[in-house]
Amino acid sequence: MWLILPIPASLVDISLLKTFLEVSRTKHFSRAADNLFVTSAAVSARVKLLESQMGVQLFARSRGDMQLTNEGERLVPLAETMINTWARALQEVGLRPEMEARIHIGATSSMWLLALQSKLLEVMRQKPDLAIEAVGHSNEDLSRLLLDRTLDLVLLPDPPSITGFRSQKIGELTLVLGSNETKPMAQAVSVDYIYVDWGTAFANFHAKKFGEMSITSLHVNLASIALNIIESRGGAAYLPESTVRSHDSVRQVKGAPSFKRSIYACYQEGNMRVDLVKEVIASLEGISI
Secondary structure, X not given: OOOOOOOOOOOOOHHHHHHHHHHHHHOOHHHHHHHHOOOHHHHHHHHHHHHHHHOOOOEEEEXXXXXXXXXXXXXXHHHHHHHHHHHHHHHHOOOOXXXXXXXXXXXXXHHHHHHHHHHHHHHHHHOOOEEEEEEEOOHHHHHHHHXXXXXXXXXXXXXXXXXXXEEEEEEEEEEEEEEOOOOOHHHHOOOOEEEEOOOHHHHHHHHHHHXXXXXXXXXXXXXXXXXXXXXXXXXXXXXXXXXXXXXXXXXXXXXXXXXXXEEEEEEEOOOOOHHHHHHHHHHHOOEEO
């Protein structure tokens, strides 16, 4: 049989639930008061108010002893869940007093690792009163999250062709064939070659340029994985030009074709924070990977 508690329409004060859990743990008003930095009278009042709101007795009180009732036992895990949910809501939605707004930015994990971390620091320096949530997803998920307004701004190689969306070119991605040793192109894409998934356009480019020449047993979706493998055991892969230039252990394979792709900042015109989104885009311009 399920117990249905008559909770009123107004939300229960989180402080009441925290007090209830502390009393349930210490089995004593005074000890709970010490841990919560309030008076014993305040603890007693909070427990009574919670019991009044819920319409049940949560503690069986006797001299020198305090035990949870059946209703109290059932409330413990629910109270813990409510407190954790509230804490998560504050983390994801709430703002500290010194913050004026929050923006949610999405890009692929590779893009964050390769170029956007430094750009993100630049945005933080320029707008110290802005709270930022930066996440990594696949290109398909980024478009979906932008559409359902979970994200305010996404960085994509292929901007979505949807009414109400705006896209602005902010940079360019250049991929080159990198290897740990000097070798002919045909050998680089056949011996210990690592295929990095850079999306559909790159797959078409790769198939057109190399065909069956580059059949490989290792496919990865992060350039950092391919780079680590090349540095530790050798091989070759298509990597960002900036990465090849910055790593002495990797050199560009001569004669291999390069692949260029524009990077776009995409957002919804109807976003309530569209002016803020445009300011962030201005800070992100000039990405070169």
